[in-house]
């Protein structure tokens with residue numbers, strides 16, 4: 001039997017080595033140690049790690065690459081970022097939003113990031129960013145899955161017209177219901193917004209993903225309401241709480257009650273370490289709190305937790321490069337979680353776990369799945385996180401859509417030339 005292509009001698013994320021992956025009609029049709037068959041194209045993985053593509057479950061594509069427009073965030077706080085975004089919004093054009101988003105998607109592809117859940121602000125009556133990103137979604141579909149969240153950045157109740165605009169955005173084809181309860185005028189309004197937004201999701205049969213308790217306020221309680229509504233309305237894993245940074249500061253006794261409630265509801269959680277570590281604790285003298293939510297404790301209770309990037313070069317974060325291994329790497333430090341098991345888990349938290357949260361069909365390196373994959377210059381997932389490994393090759397539906405040369409250093413030490421592969425545990429043959 002002849003296949004379209006075979007990737008030979010790959011290591012898989014589950015540790016299997018020397019695997020061949022055969023591809024036909026854009027799907028994986030065999031994963032075995034040595035496939036005895038012909039293929040139109042053969043790719044030698046040289047023992048490196050072949051993984052399913054990275055998935056970013058929390059991003060803001062309407063704001064990305066806008067750094068410095070119309071000015072920079074001086075305080076570095078979430079609130080100045082929101083104010084700055086409000087200054088930029090009236091200046092946005094459909095073309096500029098789409099152009100920046102498309103440029104970012106190119107960068108994402110080069111990094112093996114082929115699925116993004118992006119929030120899109122619906123507080124502009126023109127729904128300009130919504131229409132631009134719906135356009136982008138169509139244009140990138142051949143190479144990147146883009147899921148959009150209707151996000152009332154300035155508050156579902158607090159911003160006039162946001163409630164109507166959110167429904168309009170959903171009618172236009174935006175996929176997920178968003179919200180920001182901690183930005184409403186009062187705690188009561190925040191809780192009411194969680195209820196209203198979950199009811200919209202339930203009524204429409206959609207997922208709901210709320211920016212939730214993104215503050216240092218130890219008394220913020222919106223995730224409790226979200227868990228309650230997820231349970232009451234039977235949303236389960238269709239409900240997600242993003243950020244949850246206040247949990248870092250909450251009373252430990254209260255958290256001991258809260259976490260089992262979250263687990264019982266079946267809802268998911270998303271932590272965004274790059275942003276949470278830099279935006280939070282800005283009002284603290286020393287010691288300064290970090291804003292990461294309680295990732296290890298939620299994992300221990302079986303709550304699905306994923307890691308997102310949130311922002312790249314925008315009013316909230318001036319760095320970033322569509323590199324989900326950077327996100328995993330930062331989570332290891334910020335949590336901190338340094339056991340081999342936990343570092344290994346961060347790789348899943350930027351691949352398989354967010355793929356499940358997004359509900360991606362045919363994801364993974366398995367027979368029947370889409371032939372979407374990334375070849376990393378690393379011997380295993382821990383090494384990929386450690387090195388933020390080079391994406392040697394990115395494949396979508398069986399076609400190679402990006403290649404990056406291996407990172408090697410040519411050394412000359414006292415006349416002794418050597419070629420150094422940073423993936424130091426990679427097989428000799430791969431060097």
Ligand code: FE2
Pocket residue numbers: 058059060119211310
């Ligand atoms: Fe966000």
